[in-house]
Amino acid sequence: xxxxxxxxxxxxxxxxxxxxxxxxxxxxxxxxxxxxxxxxxxxxxxxxxxxxxxxxxxxxxxxxxxxxxxxxxxxxxxxxxxxxxxxxxxxxxxxxxxxxxxxxxxxxxxxxxxxxxxxxxxxxxxxxxxxxxxxxxxxxxxxxxxxxxxxxxxxxxxxxxxxxxxxxxxxxxxxxxxxxxxxxxxxxxxxxxxxxxxxxxxxxxxxxxxxxxxxxxxxxxxxxxxxxxxxxxxxxxxxxxxxxxxxxxxxxxxxxxxxxxxxxxx
Amino acid sequence: xxxxxxxxxxxxxxxxxxxxxxxxxxxxxxxxxxxxxxxxxxxxxxxxxxxxxxxxxxxxxxxxxxxxxxxxxxxxxxxxxxxxxxxxxxxxxxxxxxxxxxxxxxxxxxxxxxxxxxxxxxxxxxxxxxxxxxxxxxxxxxxxxxxxxxxxxxxxxxxxxxxxxxxxxxxxxxxxxxxxxxxxxxxxxxxxxxxxxxxxxxxxxxxxxxxxxxxxxxxxxxxxxxxxxxxxxxxxxxxxxxxxxxxxxxxxxxxxxxxxxxxxxxxxxxxxxxxxxxxxxxxxxxxxxxxxxxxxxxxxxxxxxxxxxxxxxxxxxxxxxxxxxxxxxxxxxxxxxxxxxxxxxxxxxxxxxxxxxxxxxxxxxxxxxxxxxxxxxxxxxxxxxxxxxxxxxxxxxxxxxxxxxxxxxxxxxxxxxxxxxxxxxxxxx
Numbered sequence: 115x116x117x118x119x120x121x122x123x124x125x126x127x128x129x130x131x132x133x134x135x136x137x138x139x140x141x142x143x144x145x146x147x148x149x150x151x152x153x154x155x156x157x158x159x160x161x162x163x164x165x166x167x168x169x170x171x172x173x174x175x176x177x178x179x180x181x182x183x184x185x186x187x188x189x190x191x192x193x194x195x196x197x198x199x200x201x202x203x204x205x206x207x208x209x210x211x212x213x214x215x216x217x218x219x220x221x222x223x224x225x226x227x228x229x230x231x232x233x234x235x236x237x238x239x240x241x242x243x244x245x246x247x248x249x250x251x252x253x254x255x256x257x258x259x260x261x262x263x264x265x266x267x268x269x270x271x272x273x274x275x276x277x278x279x280x281x282x283x284x285x286x287x288x289x290x291x292x293x294x295x296x297x298x299x300x301x302x303x304x305x306x307x308x309x310x311x312x313x314x315x316x317x318x319x320x321x322x323x324x325x326x327x328x329x330x331x332x333x334x335x336x337x338x339x340x341x342x343x344x345x346x347x348x349x350x351x352x353x354x355x356x357x358x359x360x361x362x363x364x365x366x367x368x369x370x371x372x373x374x375x376x377x378x379x380x
Numbered sequence: 381x382x383x384x385x386x387x388x389x390x391x392x393x394x395x396x397x398x399x400x401x402x403x404x405x406x407x408x409x410x411x412x413x414x415x416x417x418x419x420x421x422x423x424x425x426x427x428x429x430x431x432x433x434x435x436x437x438x439x440x441x442x443x444x445x446x447x448x449x450x451x452x453x454x455x456x457x458x459x460x461x462x463x464x465x466x467x468x469x470x471x472x473x474x475x476x477x478x479x480x481x482x483x484x485x486x487x488x489x490x491x492x493x494x495x496x497x498x499x500x501x502x503x504x505x506x507x508x509x510x511x512x513x514x515x516x517x518x519x520x521x522x523x524x525x526x527x528x529x530x531x532x533x534x535x536x537x538x539x540x541x542x543x544x545x546x547x548x549x550x551x552x553x554x555x556x557x558x559x560x561x562x563x564x565x566x567x568x569x570x571x572x573x574x575x576x577x578x579x580x581x582x583x584x585x586x587x588x589x590x591x592x593x594x595x596x597x598x599x600x601x602x603x604x605x606x607x608x609x610x611x612x613x614x615x616x617x618x619x620x621x622x623x624x625x626x627x628x629x630x631x632x633x634x635x636x637x638x639x640x641x642x643x644x645x646x647x648x649x650x651x652x653x654x655x656x657x658x659x660x661x662x663x664x665x666x667x668x669x670x671x672x673x674x675x676x677x678x679x680x681x682x683x684x685x686x687x688x689x690x691x692x693x694x695x696x697x698x699x700x701x702x703x704x705x706x707x708x709x710x711x712x713x714x715x716x717x718x719x720x721x722x723x724x725x726x727x728x729x730x731x732x733x734x735x736x737x738x739x740x741x742x743x744x745x746x747x748x749x750x751x752x753x754x755x756x757x758x759x760x761x762x763x764x765x766x767x768x769x770x771x772x773x774x775x776x777x778x779x780x781x782x783x784x785x786x787x788x789x790x791x792x793x794x795x796x797x798x799x800x801x802x803x804x805x806x807x808x809x
Contacts, residue, residue: 169575169706170692172584173430173591179574191704216428217691221705243428243691247418268432270594275435293432294592 117209117237118262118285121160122320122341131337132160133377134322135370136213136296136346138181139164140190142357144198150353153367155208158374160342161322162208163240166195168215173242175297177347180354192218192227196234203235211238211264211285219244228255238262238285246282253282266290267313269305280317286342287313290325297347298328302335310339330376337380345373414728419608422731424724427607428691433587436594441609443514448616453509460505461620464538465495467502469621471628471785476755483775484638484782488758489625489653491789496534498527498761498790499621499649504600506617508535511598518542518597522586524551524579524645525716525763526558527790528602533567535600543567546585548578551715557794576709579645579719583693603646604723607694611724618652625785626656633783639774640665642787643766644737645681645716647723649789654735664736667726668770670712671739679711682739683722684730690721697724713742713798714762716790740769746802748772749792761790762799 115123125132135154139147151162165178167185174182192214199210212231219227219241231239238261244252246265256263262285267276270293280287289310292303303326310321323336324344333343352369356362414421427437447453461467469490478486491499504521511519519541523529529545536543545562549571552559562569575581583606590599604614622640629637640657642650644667657663672680680686683698690699692707700708700720712718729735740748748768753759760768767786778784792799799805 170580170584172587172693175588186706193704217699217701217707218705220689220691220696221701221703242430243694245427245429245431245434247434248426248428266431268430268434270432270435272435279431290430290432293594295588 116260116262116285117207118161118211121209122286125160125341131377131380132320132322132342133158133333133374134161134163134324134342134344135159135349136163136165136324136344137350137353138178138185139166139195139198140185140188141181141350141353142184143188144190144194146362148198148201149363150366151202151208152206153363154370155206157367157371158378159208159370161211163211163213163344163346164195164199166192166212166214166218168218171215173295175295175347177298177350177354178296181350184357192222196230196236199236200234209237210235211240212236213240213242216241216244224252225255228259228261232259232261236261238264240264240266240288246279256284262286264288267309269293269303269309273312276312277316280313280319283319286320286322287317288344289313289321289323289340291323291336292326294325296325298351299326302327302332306336306339330372333373334376334380337377343377414725415608415612419612421611421724421728423689424695424697424727425608425611426696427694428696429607429694430591432591432594433607437607437609439514440510443510444609444613447510447513456509457506461502465501465505466493467620468624468628469493471625471632473632474756477752480755481772481775483780484778484784486771486784486786487629487637488786488788489621491621491649491787492758492760492764492791496527496531497793498531499618499652499787500528500602501531501534502620502652503602503614503617503648504528504531504535506613507598507600508539508541511541511600512539514598516596516598518544518593519600520544520546520586520589520597521600521602522546522579522582523558523602524548524582524718525714525761526551526555526562526794527716527761529567529569530558530561530565532600532602533562533565536567537565544570544589546570546572546582546589548576548582549573550577551579551582554798555715555794578710578715580707587693603648604651604725605646605693605695605721611695614648615651615655615725618648619655621649621652621787622654622656625653629783629785635783636660636663637785638662638664638782639778639784640787641668641767641771641774641784643668643717643763643789644722644726645670645719645763647726649787651723651725653785653787654729658734665734666770666774667735667737668766669722669737669739670714670717670766671741671744672711672713674741675739680739681710681712681718681720683720684737685739687722692721695724697727698722713745714766716761716763717766738770740766744769746799749795749799750803758788759792759796760788761792762795764789765792
């Protein structure tokens with residue numbers, strides 16, 4: 115069974131909420147990514163979302179743009195990210211999703227990339243700029259490779275489109291909780307309760323809510339409405355701050371633990 | 381629908397039957413088959429954007445289609461193009477350039493004489509009218525050379541809309557005149573410092589703004605690029621260039637031209653000129669990309685020379701990228717052509733071999749800039765100077781009685797400081 119599906123089944127059985135961490139791969143370098151992944155697994159993070167650095171990340175706010183730049187500066191390529199996933203897999207079964215812009219896959223070759231990802235131990239892909247309309251063989255290839263194609267739903271997604279998207283997705287539905295790019299904000303969006311209710315009317319897939327969630331309090335609030343909460347920029351910001359410190363992993367783990375604990379209390 | 385934005389300049393004392401005959405032929409065959417209903421030009425085009433923008437793009441497409449069928453929209457569009465922008469622009473016979481090159485008769489389509497100084501305002505007028513129909517109170521734009529930014533700031537001022545223009549920091553510096561113009565017109569200019577600080581980064585930032593403010597804001601994209609329906613819409617707002625030129629050349633020469641020439645950045649001025657002639661097999665077309673410091677040097681923006689199939693900023697087309705799919709740095713003396721990808725319809729026309737694409741280096745473009753100034757008394761934009769360089773190279777291979785229409789897409793005021801420094805002009809002591 116796919117590790118994402120397995121994890122959500124397990125969470126449901128235990129009646130617990132999931133916590134998803136986003137970090138940029140190769141920030142500050144790929145071995146740190148590997149060590150961070152293992153640390154996250156050890157403190158109960160349910161899914162690791164790895165951003166594959168791209169030169170033009172137009173859905174990302176400044177914090178994640180800078181992370182991508184640091185990743186590129188240390189020579190991070192899609193191939194090397196897959197190798198890092200394979201290295202994580204030797205020690206950990208944490209479900210891994212690649213957060214990626216389509217041109218990187220397109221250049222690699224769609225079918226080849228999906229096969230390579232499955233082989234490396236990736237469990238799902240979240241392709242930011244590949245709406246279902248442009249997918250072509252994507253959904254089919256993903257299914258055959260046993261990977262979850264994770265689709266986004268946004269506050270601007272109308273009902274009929276929502277119904278169609280959630281039927282094509284797998285693993286979980288990623289609800290982008292606000293109109294905007296990734297990044298931290300002071301308040302969680304008011305649309306979350308209404309939109310998660312709408313999504314549930316059309317699918318039994320679990321819902322993860324992300325974009326703009328950065329504190330334990332916000333994570334706890336959002337976890338009331340969803341099966342999982344995603345935190346990215348706030349963690350990436352910590353990595354930016356301690357990137358060169360010898361105790362980077364320790365410090366980031368400490369921060370992430372406060373978020374995990376908040377979500378697990380719900 | 382594909383005729384939306386078409387403006388008939390009116391048959392003023394020419395052979396109307398001849399003109400109508402050509403006009404009739406034009407409205408059929410290949411030009412109406414692309415893009416398809418999902419915005420694809422063969423394998424190119426499409427709509428590769430984050431989910432938040434999918435519905436707004438569908439709404440824009442629907443509003444655009446409704447406006448195409450609405451005679452009131454067309455009347456309004458024509459009214460502003462004529463009364464505010466000064467259309468039709470002349471088709472001017474460049475006698476001394478023709479004599480100098482010793483080849484074909486060269487006509488210049490004088491988009492440089494349009495209000496704000498370039499063809500860009502044709503599209504900005506069309507899109508601001510759409511924005512108003514959609515009830516948007518704010519417009520945003522990207523700009524490279526600053527001409528599209530100025531055009532958008534202008535229409536925003538005219539209609540009292542808030543306007544933010546994103547421009548790479550490098551471009552702000554090399555096109556400073558246009559930064560001041562935009563500010564004078566009441567627009568906020570945001571200098572974008574990411575990446576190589578030129579047009580591509582400005583588009584990224586404009587898309588981030590749009591995704592954040594999508595309910596109040598319309599993004600006036602300035603070229604025939606980006607997610608569907610932009611390439612279609614921009615082409616149709618710009619086709620007025622070719623529609624006019626076609627009628628004007630029939631009036632002057634009583635026959636169609638043998639060659640059309642235009643520079644190609646995203647490709648809006650080129651597609652605007654080419655489109656109404658696509659079904660005329662005797663009319664050849666030449667698009668001129670930015671060769672920068674040379675293709676071998678790897679410092680250029682000639683996507684058809686060094687590019688490959690890729691997906692960037694909403695569409696699939698030719699793209700300058702490395703082996704991993706990271707977008708490569710580009711270089712051109714011309715900010716408006718300094719972009720890593722090309723409009724999807726141009727990629728399609730190249731595959732069909734309907735349009736030939738070449739390039740002109742920075743040096744050739746600057747030479748052409750000076751030549752046109754001194755021979756014709758016209759200071760062209762550096763972008764348009766690439767088209768002039770293109771015809772300088774091509775003319776010797778053509779016959780004396782051949783006819784060429786070159787799209788002089790903009791004027792060069794914005795470039796005078798840069799060119800003066802480059803060719804060593806000094807202030808009098």
